[in-house]
Amino acid sequence: MNRHSASINATDTSPAEHLLALYRTMARIRAFENAAEETSRGGVAVFGATTDASALVRGPLHLSTGQEAVAAGVCANLALSDYLTSTHRGHGHTLAKGAGTTAMMCELFGRVAGTNKGKGGSMHIADFAVGMLGANGVVAAGIPIAVGAAHSAKIRGSGAIVACFFGDGAINRGPFLEGLNWAKIFELPVLFVCEDNRYSATTATDTMTAGEGAAARARGIGLAAETVDGNDVLAVDAAARELVARIRSGGGPQLLHALTYRVKGHVSVDAAAYRDRTEVESAIESDPLKLAGRHLAALGVTAERIAEVNKEARAEIEAALAAARAAPWPEPAEAYTDIQDTGAGQWR
């Protein structure tokens, strides 16, 4: 509901408590995505869907359902003072970095109490107060910004690092090459995270990608790169911890290639009928929450305790929804603010 401390790994806890904390982050993301999906019906005319004026979340809504382990596992290793850049599918990263779910839901609803005062919506969600420098509507566009934030941190000697999330589609854009090369020649403190959900909009990425993919391309530029099961939050956490430790000790940029799966369509109204049914069923079988639940059981955490975490997460999001429904809209005059100081008032 309110901002959470991002760094789960800052304090020593038992393996069970640690995993439970990661699980809680994932459960909160899942509840958030489910609620966003539900309230977005009729929100956008695309993929054959039509709009309905009653939709609370309008426009393209890109859900990270099923990809929660990447956000939770990576962000557990970041401090509040570290930076993060995200993609158009950025709710999970934003929440895991510590943004409050009420302000996030208000933003999706376009309300003035939103993280961006209703000016950005889902695709541009950001919370600079927790170092989350923005989701981005343009694939790979966060990469140069992340590199610049890391360059700035190095110049200023702030000690901050940057986690730069992008998808598998982004590695076919120029800024991926430019940004990784730049980060390496200046030895910048960036963790590049390729959150590989296997789809570039409605196209299977492997049909559009030559060579061996993100990790191999990164190695070709001289970065160390690790590939992990992106649905296993413990594996993501462990790999991110190692890479972040290297970055903090001056080891320069690193890349984490996290293999996950986009359970939903490209946007919420995309039924993704272009996919093989068995592929989706198998992905649902390796759902990150289910997997973490099994790990928790093995560590002796009871089903009741897990159910309690799920219930708390749903309650938090229910409260966020209620607050967002009741929250006021921005005044039309707000359309003219936050643009520029020089020339403010000269709108035509």
Add this chain to the structure above:
Amino acid sequence: MALMNYAQAACQALADRMRADPRVVALGEDVGRGGIFGQYRGLQQEFGAARVIDTPISEATIMGAAVGMALTGLRPVVEMRVVDFALCAIDEIVNQAAKNRYMFGGQGRVPLVARLPIGLWSGSAAQHSQSLEAWFAHIPGLVVAAPATPADNYALLAAAMDCGDPVVYMEHKELWGLEGEVPPQHAAPLGKARLARAGTDLTLVTWSKPVHAALAAAEQAAQQGVSVEVVDLRTIWPWDREMVLASAARTGRLLVAHEAVQAAGFGAEIAATVAEELGIPVKRVGAPRIPVGYARTLEDVARLSADKLLQELIQFVSSDDRKRSIA
């Protein structure tokens, strides 16, 4: 008073700000060796490679990294070499730098200056000669400046670095060697034009290198009994509507001239505004809608000379006089 050329004036402005403010950094290709036009000469020696940053030929990341730097406490000055190359960074300028503050609800600011030199430049042909100021003036969030003199290159660049908004700063590539006095206290606030010459028969609004052609044309027009007021706009957005409207109201005629292609050029915006506000005769002159050719004979077709301007403004005044006498 100091005599310096247009490139040295900009270099001086940058050096002064870098001395005063450790947040100011410069980045781009070849800046450590002074920049290809000498506009960064000596800066890396004084401020070091960490602040005067030589970069790969990665325009998108030069600009995008500058956005990331600006968001996190630095004030970057970005070198794009020529505006034509900045087209490789158009997402970073238009979707990122310009939109950041608004789309994130005012959480951040992007105080960067992007130097995108414009203009014809001694046989540099179609991809190194464009004047694209209208493209950037069209984008909410951006400030666009185009200095015409060494004094204004000093003062406008200083103002751009202080401004806090993303500024597209457009020097003209045929002005680098132009010498002029740069008075120590000279200021050129963004959004304020300069009355370059007073006159009574016609207001000629222009910016960047054509200011010099305009002044030469005005001098010749005076010998033919036509008194031309020349306004050097200096900032394209926000443009000094107040000075332009006041001048045009006094003279009763407006001619806007620029080196950029005339069709959908920024002159159209000014002419339309003056026509709407004052109802007086307006006229534009710019380049034909052709790419810039290499051969001198082709390049000259796109060039706005003093002779051409003189011809346009004399024609304008005399045809308008005929209309007025008929009415």
